[in-house]
Amino acid sequence: MTIGADRRFNQERDKLNKIVMKYAGLTVKRFYNIDHQVYQDGALSAKTKELLGMVSSLVLRCDDCILYHLIQCKEKGVSDAELDEALSIGLVVGGSITIPHLRRVWKVWEEMKSSLKKRQKREKHTS
Secondary structure, eight states: OOOOHHHHHHHHHHHHHHHHHHHOOHHHHHHHHHHHHHTSSSSSOHHHHHHHHHHHHHHHTOHHHHHHHHHHHHHTTOOHHHHHHHHHHHHHHHOGGGHHHHHHHHHHHHHHHHHHHHHHHHHHHHO
């Protein structure tokens, strides 16, 4: 069984964050905390904030950021249609240079959906 791109990413991210925190001073730790807090529910839902993070990351063309926010979007229950609308905004703002990133987004999105369906199917058969 192969491990999905989302799980590989999260494992690598966790590993690297542990290394960063080993050396991190107060400024880095405070930034990490702000980064975590800003995506919590507030006047805007956490789901909306993750879509905003996705659009920003797409425009900046940061593959790690895109993948992180894509995983968070999936966990927050973003639909295909909501993701499509958000990515359309990113495409308009960022231009055609974002298209390769869009391709990777939809590839990983499909992998995550397929993985979830398989997991649900296994759970159904074991219960």
